[in-house]
Amino acid sequence: MSKAQIAALYRRRAGLYDWSANLYYLLGYREHAYRKRAVAALGLRPGDTVVEIGCGTGLNFALLQQGVGAAGRIIGVDLTDAMLEQAARRVAKRNRSNIELVQSDAAAFEFPTPVDAVISTYALTMVPEYDTVIRNAAQALRPKGRFVVLDLKKPDAAPAWLVRFGAWTAGPFGVSLELADRRPWESIARYFENYTFTELYGGATYIASGEAPRG
Numbered sequence: 001m002s003k004a005q006i007a008a009l010y011r012r013r014a015g016l017y018d019w020s021a022n023l024y025y026l027l028g029y030r031e032h033a034y035r036k037r038a039v040a041a042l043g044l045r046p047g048d049t050v051v052e053i054g055c056g057t058g059l060n061f062a063l064l065q066q067g068v069g070a071a072g073r074i075i076g077v078d079l080t081d082a083m084l085e086q087a088a089r090r091v092a093k094r095n096r097s098n099i100e101l102v103q104s105d106a107a108a109f110e111f112p113t114p115v116d117a118v119i120s121t122y123a124l125t126m127v128p129e130y131d132t133v134i135r136n137a138a139q140a141l142r143p144k145g146r147f148v149v150l151d152l153k154k155p156d157a158a159p160a161w162l163v164r165f166g167a168w169t170a171g172p173f174g175v176s177l178e179l180a181d182r183r184p185w186e187s188i189a190r191y192f193e194n195y196t197f198t199e200l201y202g203g204a205t206y207i208a209s210g211e212a213p214r215g
Contacts, residue, residue, distance in 0.1 A: 003079065003105065034200060034207070035121055038150035039063040041196075041209045048116035049073040051140075053106050053133060054123020058087035061099060064119075074099045077109050107132045111140030121150040124184050131187045138191040141212035147192055148209040149184055155203030184208070 039060060044050060044067025052060060055076030064074050076099060078084050084101050091099045102109065107129035111118075118137040124130050137147050185208035189195045192210025199206050 029201060029205075034150055034205060035060055036063055038119060038121055038148050038207050039067065041148045041207060042067065042117040042119055042146050044068050044072070044117055047071040049075070049112070050117040050119065051075045051077065051111060051115050051137075053077050053109070053118065053120040053137075054079075054126070055087060055101070056083045056123070058090040058099075060119065060121060061087070061090060061096070062094075065096065065099075068098070070098065072098060075102060075112070075115075076100070077102045077104050077106065079103070079105055106130075109133075109136075111136055113140045114142035114145065115140050116142055116145050118145075118147045119149070122152065124149050125151045125153075125182050130182065130184045134184065134187040135191055138212055143212055143214040145212045146209060147188060147212070148207065149188065150205070150207050151184065152204060153183075153185075153199075153206050154181065155199075 042050065044064070046067075046069035048068045049072065050064055050068055052064065052074065055061075055078050058076060061074060061076070065072075068074060074096075076084070076087055078087070078101075081103055084103055087101055091101070106120075106124070106127045118141060120133075124133065127133055134147070141147065185197050185206060188208045188210045189197075193213055195208070195210045197206060197208045
């Protein structure tokens with residue numbers, strides 16, 4: 001799927017994205033708990049600047065805000081204008097003045113330097129140049145700044161029929177078996193120190209994290 005196709009898909013789904021994502025709770029998928037765990041792994045402190053790659057409608061903003069506080073800064077980056085429109089409505093509704101929204105291809109985004117943390121949830125696997133994004137983040141982060149990814153993966157021990165079923169259920173969000181073969185966590189291990197990798201939901205989801213080198 002091309003970037004233009006991904007943008008078109010999420011443009012169509014933007015208005016119902018939050019509602020449709022909640023349907024996965026019916027399958028026992030604890031999305032909010034996973035998001036909360038990923039944000040906690042950033043180790044945010046009041047006053048920090050955090051960049052979210054693929055922020056979508058801003059589902060993580062409240063969690064990030066709790067970490068950085070009123071003195072901090074949140075930069076949400078997304079490819080799709082309609083998703084950012086939903087995010088802007090969320091920001092305005094909560095009167096957040098420290099959240100900046102940027103429409104950009106993740107691979108072309110110019111990170112401000114330095115930043116304290118970078119996160120991506122359910123987005124990085126969609127980016128063919130994920131290695132470039134991860135390398136750029138490593139260069140922009142302050143020493144010991146943290147990078148965290150929460151995303152889907154192909155469960156290693158699952159039977160083929162279950163993998164196909166999982167891809168089918170996530171298909172409305174552009175997920176395919178081809179995308180499931182991508183392995184962004186290997187790039188995180190390459191560019192970051194103190195790398196961690198945790199599988200969730202039977203290996204169909206993971207959280208990977210690392211700290212930027214001291215230089």
